[in-house]
Amino acid sequence: DQQVKQNSPSLSVQEGRISILNCDYTNSMFDYFLWYKKYPAEGPTFLISISSIKDKNEDGRFTVFLNKSAKHLSLHIVPSQPGDSAVYFCAAMHQGAQKLVFGQGTRLTINP
Amino acid sequence: ETGVTQTPRHLVMGMTNKKSLKCEQHLGHNAMYWYKQSAKKPLELMFVYSLEERVENNSVPSRFSPECPNSSHLFLHLHTLQPEDSALYLCASSGLGAGANVLTFGAGSRLTVL
Numbered sequence: 001d002q003q004v005k006q007n008s009p010s011l012s013v014q015e016g017r018i019s020i021l022n023c024d025y026t027n028s029m030f031d032y033f034l035w036y037k038k039y040p041a042e043g044p045t046f047l048i049s050i051s052s053i054k055d056k057n058e059d060g061r062f063t064v065f066l067n068k069s070a071k072h073l074s075l076h077i078v079p080s081q082p083g084d085s086a087v088y089f090c091a092a093m094h095q096g097a098q099k100l101v102f103g104q105g106t107r108l109t110i111n112p
Numbered sequence: 113e114t115g116v117t118q119t120p121r122h123l124v125m126g127m128t129n130k131k132s133l134k135c136e137q138h139l140g141h142n143a144m145y146w147y148k149q150s151a152k153k154p155l156e157l158m159f160v161y162s163l164e165e166r167v168e169n170n171s172v173p174s175r176f177s178p179e180c181p182n183s184s185h186l187f188l189h190l191h192t193l194q195p196e197d198s199a200l201y202l203c204a205s206s207g208l209g210a211g212a213n214v215l216t217f218g219a220g221s222r223l224t225v226l
Contacts, residue, residue: 002154004154009152032213034213034214036217041219042219042220043116043118043202043204043217043218043219043220044155044202044217045217046214046215046216049213049214089154089155093213095210095212095213096209096212098143098160098162098167098168098206098212099157099160099168100157100215101154101157102147102154102155103154104152104153104154105154
C-alpha cells in the first residue's frame with residue numbers, strides 16, 4: 001500500500017515558465033510534508049517543507065501548497081531554470097515517528 | 113569532511129559474497145537511517161537508529177544486517193544477497209524531536225548483485 005504517490009513520472013517545462021509537481025497521500029496521520037530534489041549520482045537534498053497547520057509555504061522561487069481535505073500537495077517552481085532539472089521526491093511523516101515515507105519521484109526537465 | 117559520506121560508491125558482488133556498506137555523518141545528528149531505492153520505486157525505509165538503538169526494522173530480510181557502533185557511523189552488512197537486491201542504498205541522518213523532520217542524505221552506494 002503506497003501511502004505517498006506521485007502519479008507523474010516525468011514533466012517537461014520551458015525555461016522561465018512555472019513547474020507544478022503534484023503529490024497525493026492517503027494516511028491522515030501525516031502532519032509534515034517535504035520535497036526533496038535529487039541530481040544523478042547524488043543523494044536527495046531537502047528543498048522545502050510544510051506543516052499541516054499551514055496551507056502554503058514559500059521560499060524564493062519555490063512554493064509548496066497543502067490541501068488537507070484532498071490529501072494533496074504541490075510544489076510550484078517559478079520561474080523554472082535549467083538547474084532545476086532533477087528528480088523531485090515528495091515525502092510525508094507523522095512528526096516524532098522518525099519515519100519519512102517517500103513517493104516514487106517525478107523527473108523534471110527544464111528546456112531552454 | 114562534511115555532511116553524510118557513504119563508501120563505497122559502487123559495489124559489485126556475487127550472491128555468496130559478504131560485504132559491508134559504510135556511512136559516516138559529521139553533522140552531530142543522533143539518528144541514522146538506511147533507505148533502498150530501486151528503479152521506478154519510492155525510497156523504501158529499511159532501518160532507523162536513534163541514539164545508537166535500532167528503533168525501526170521495516171520487514172527487511174535477514175541477509176541485510178545493520179550496525180550502529182556510535183552516533184556518527186552506520187554500517188549495512190550484506191551476505192548471500194539476491195540479484196533483486198541490486199539498488200541504490202542511501203544513508204541519512206537527522207536530529208531528534210523536531211530535528212527529525214529533515215533528513216540529510218549521503219550520495220548513496222550503488223550495489224549490483226550478480
